[in-house]
Amino acid sequence: MDVEKVETDMIIIGAGPVGLFAVFEAGLLGLKCHLVDNLDRPGGQCTELYPEKPIYDIPSRPKVTGQELVDDLLKQSSPFKPVFHFCQQAEALKQLPNNNWQLVTSRGEVLEAPIIVLAAGAGSFVPKKPNYPDLEVFEDKSIDYAVHKMNKYEGKELVIVGGGDSALDWVLSLQPMAKKITLIHRREGFRATTDSESKFKELVALGKVDFIIGNITKLNGEDGQLGSVEVESAEGEIHQVVCDYLLPFLGLKVSLGPIAEWGLNLDRKHITVDTETFATDVEGIYAIGDVCTYPSKIKLILTGFYEAAVMCHASFKYAFPDRKMTTGYTTTNTAIQERLGV
Ligand SMILES: Cc1cc2nc3c(=O)[nH]c(=O)nc-3n(C[C@H](O)[C@H](O)[C@H](O)COP(=O)(O)OP(=O)(O)OC[C@H]3O[C@@H](n4cnc5c(N)ncnc54)[C@H](O)[C@@H]3O)c2cc1C
Numbered sequence: 001m002d003v004e005k006v007e008t009d010m011i012i013i014g015a016g017p018v019g020l021f022a023v024f025e026a027g028l029l030g031l032k033c034h035l036v037d038n039l040d041r042p043g044g045q046c047t048e049l050y051p052e053k054p055i056y057d058i059p060s061r062p063k064v065t066g067q068e069l070v071d072d073l074l075k076q077s078s079p080f081k082p083v084f085h086f087c088q089q090a091e092a093l094k095q096l097p098n099n100n101w102q103l104v105t106s107r108g109e110v111l112e113a114p115i116i117v118l119a120a121g122a123g124s125f126v127p128k129k130p131n132y133p134d135l136e137v138f139e140d141k142s143i144d145y146a147v148h149k150m151n152k153y154e155g156k157e158l159v160i161v162g163g164g165d166s167a168l169d170w171v172l173s174l175q176p177m178a179k180k181i182t183l184i185h186r187r188e189g190f191r192a193t194t195d196s197e198s199k200f201k202e203l204v205a206l207g208k209v210d211f212i213i214g215n216i217t218k219l220n221g222e223d224g225q226l227g228s229v230e231v232e233s234a235e236g237e238i239h240q241v242v243c244d245y246l247l248p249f250l251g252l253k254v255s256l257g258p259i260a261e262w263g264l265n266l267d268r269k270h271i272t273v274d275t276e277t278f279a280t281d282v283e284g285i286y287a288i289g290d291v292c293t294y295p296s297k298i299k300l301i302l303t304g305f306y307e308a309a310v311m312c313h314a315s316f317k318y319a320f321p322d323r324k325m326t327t328g329y330t331t332t333n334t335a336i337q338e339r340l341g342v
Helices: 017-028 044-049 066-080 165-174 194-205 257-261 301-319 334-340
Strands: 005-007 010-013 033-036 083-085 090-095 101-105 110-113 115-118 124-127 157-161 180-185 210-222 225-233 238-242 245-248 252-255 270-272 285-287
Touching (some): 010 101, 017 033, 017 066, 033 110, 044 066, 090 257, 101 115, 194 210, 225 245, 285 301
Parallel strands (some): 005 110
Antiparallel strands (some): 210 225
């Protein structure tokens, strides 16, 4: 199979707040960016862990929620048309004879650029997996840990597992199109917003969604395709629930993953950088935000923003030594304003 190769100026691994601001800073210098993230949307920790919580220490924003901050960062970088490659991990990195870096993702996408930026936070968010017997037999074919395309579930019988926001939100979103949804959660209480919880309970009361308090004890099916799951309820009753797709939403864990194997200097799972440039010990590879470390490092969004600005200037000079760099104030520099489209 031919794989389409993407060539760009800067590949950013991680679309958290710091990766998103790097797009803006790179754009001011005329650099194009592609971003790779394991998650299915931008925002990193802000949107994954605390979308509705207010942040109080972003300069000039007395109070902004994680989601609002990310929405505004996306808006700010939109003139520079970043390209996102979601739902895939940055897996393998090698240097080409022309000194460019080639990155291959877990979905087999191939990206090439002279500049690699690790804005990978604490690492990839990976789903916590349940420990059902024969789980791996059904994974990929009929067990999904994230919803990539909703229409896949149209007219299907779904079993969703979990009691947090993701589980309840997907019950609510998929209910109108699925043939049937059963939610399985090990206890009666939920860890979700009161709004999602009350909408879910309404659907259960109307008989539109089934809810079992209990645990899955067996997966039944053939050739990786599920037919049903066996559930033991809290009262010890055994239910056979018909199931085309099983969707466990049990939370996420964080791991630095393949990046830790790329031969970069690490200090307790963080990448050491030169604070003049935010370069790692390998030419052309930079690290900013929570993933990088240096003696005075403060792990905050605002420090990541500063690191992004310094890194963009330094990496431009490294990768494009013959190009004139447009620097200046956004208030007064007309070349920069043209790039911004203002
Ligand atoms: C509850 C909570 C409250 C917080 N409150 C504040 C606050 O008030 N003020 C503040 O300044 N900071 C706060 N923080 C910290 C702040 O969220 C982080 O400093 C910030 O998110 C770091 O941004 P980042 O872009 O470096 O990394 P992240 O936000 O962690 O994003 C990194 C992204 O990289 C992706 N990724 C990693 N490895 C790979 C890979 N190999 N392939 C593909 N994708 C990959 C991840 O999926 C993730 O989306 C808080 C954190 C938490 C948990």
